[in-house]
Each structure stands twice: as C-alpha cells, then as structure tokens.
Amino acid sequence: xxxxxxxxxxxxxxxxxxxxxxxxxxxxxxxxxxxxxxxxxxxxxxxxxxxxxxxxxxxxxxxxxxxxxxxxxxxxxxxxxxxxxxxxxxxxxxxxxxxxxxxxxxxxxxxxxxxxxxxxx
Amino acid sequence: xxxxxxxxxxxxxxxxxxxxxxxxxxxxxxxxxxxxxxxxxxxxxxxxxxxxxxxxxxxxxxxxxxxxxxxxxxxxxxxxxxxxxxxxxxxxxxxxxxxxxxxxxxx
Numbered sequence: 001x002x003x004x005x006x007x008x009x010x011x012x013x014x015x016x017x018x019x020x021x022x023x024x025x026x027x028x029x030x031x032x033x034x035x036x037x038x039x040x041x042x043x044x045x046x047x048x049x050x051x052x053x054x055x056x057x058x059x060x061x062x063x064x065x066x067x068x069x070x071x072x073x074x075x076x077x078x079x080x081x082x083x084x085x086x087x088x089x090x091x092x093x094x095x096x097x098x099x100x101x102x103x104x105x106x107x108x109x110x111x112x113x114x115x116x117x118x119x120x121x
Numbered sequence: 122x123x124x125x126x127x128x129x130x131x132x133x134x135x136x137x138x139x140x141x142x143x144x145x146x147x148x149x150x151x152x153x154x155x156x157x158x159x160x161x162x163x164x165x166x167x168x169x170x171x172x173x174x175x176x177x178x179x180x181x182x183x184x185x186x187x188x189x190x191x192x193x194x195x196x197x198x199x200x201x202x203x204x205x206x207x208x209x210x211x212x213x214x215x216x217x218x219x220x221x222x223x224x225x226x227x228x
C-alpha cells in the first residue's frame with residue numbers, strides 16, 4: 001500500500017536550519033510529484049512547496065521562497081525539504097503528500113502522518 | 122494569486138442532517154478544486170477531486186458540485202465519523218491555496 005513517512009522534525013532555535021525527509025513506499029515514486037503542506041498549531045493548511053516527479057521543477061510559497069529548498073532521490077524514494085533561516089512563523093506540522101492526476105484534476109491523494117517543527121529560543 | 126473563500130467557518134449539525142460547505146475562488150480555477158477532511162491530530166484525507174469526483178473508498182453521502190467559481194461540498198445524512206474540519210483546495214495555478222477550513226461539530 002502507498003505510504004509516506006516524514007522525519008526530521010524537532011525543536012530548533014530561530015535563524016537555524018533543518019532538513020525534513022519524506023520516505024515513500026508502495027508506488028512508483030519516480031512518476032509522482034510530491035508536495036509539502038504545513039499546519040501551524042490550531043491553524044489551517046498552508047501549501048509550502050512542490051517538486052516535480054524528476055526534480056527539475058520546484059515551486060515554493062512566497063512565505064518560504066529563498067529560505068526553503070526541495071530535492072529528491074528517486075533511487076531511494078525520498079524527498080527532502082531544506083529549511084534555512086527558520087523563524088517562529090515556521091512552527092508547524094509539516095506533511096508530505098503525493099500528487100495524483102486525472103483529466104483536469106491534480107490532487108493530494110496520499111499524505112504522511114506529519115512531523116512537527118518548533119522554532120523557539 | 123488565487124484566494125479561496127470558504128464558508129461557513131464553523132457549523133453545528135445533527136446526525137442524519139444534510140450539510141453544505143461552499144468555497145468561492147477569486148478567479149477561475151476550472152475544475153481544479155479538491156475537498157479534504159481532517160480530524161484532530163491526523164493528516165488530511167482526500168474526499169473529492171476535480172470538483173465532482175469521489176475519491177475511491179469515500180462514502181457516497183459525500184458529493185461535490187461546481188457553478189463557475191463557486192464550489193460546494195455536500196454531505197447527506199451526517200454520520201458520527203463525519204464531524205471534522207473540511208478544506209477546499211485549488212490546484213489550478215501556483216501558489217496552490219486552501220480555504221480557511223470549516224469546522225463541523227455535533228449540535
């Protein structure tokens with residue numbers, strides 16, 4: 001079955017960096033784009049980034065552009081979110097999700113369980 | 122950037138009732154509109170994609186509709202497990218955006 005599992009979250013100080021990983025299994029990983037979505041405590045969902053199936057196209061929310069980067073290792077079925085210059089506003093549960101596609105539809109059909117990032121001094 | 126205005130922000134209803142949640146896009150998103158359900162402490166779950174298509178395994182009491190830039194999620198005959206928060210999402214253009222969510226709780 002399709003599974004996604006995030007790791008790498010934790011408590012970090014403002015201004016520091018952290019890298020999240022998303023390990024996939026149960027599907028042909030190299031055929032699917034992967035998204036990162038975050039949710040601050042008690043708040044709604046915020047799209048963060050998308051990396052295309054082959055890693056050549058990457059998109060970022062304005063709130064993280066220039067600070068976050070994304071990469072993937074299709075040999076090991078993993079996606080990474082490198083987060084730099086973290087601030088309190090980045091405190092959230094971070095989810096990775098697979099992009100499904102159909103005619104005139106893109107959607108996030110499988111999600112990981114999330115990993116919590118807390119930025120605090 | 123496309124804004125998604127979701128309403129209501131909260132809703133109280135009883136088991137067996139029919140409820141509708143709406144989402145209005147600030148510009149055309151064609152049918153690139155999805156609906157998710159999220160329960161506390163859990164990841165979101167895809168319910169409806171492409172505005173009207175029911176994701177595999179989702180009960181048929183959930184349905185989606187579109188009228189231009191207005192989208193609706195309807196749940197007929199609410200069940201206890203349906204009390205959760207619901208989000209719309211547009212994937213027509215980057216940046217992808219979500220509605221602010223609708224919390225559905227038991228009356």
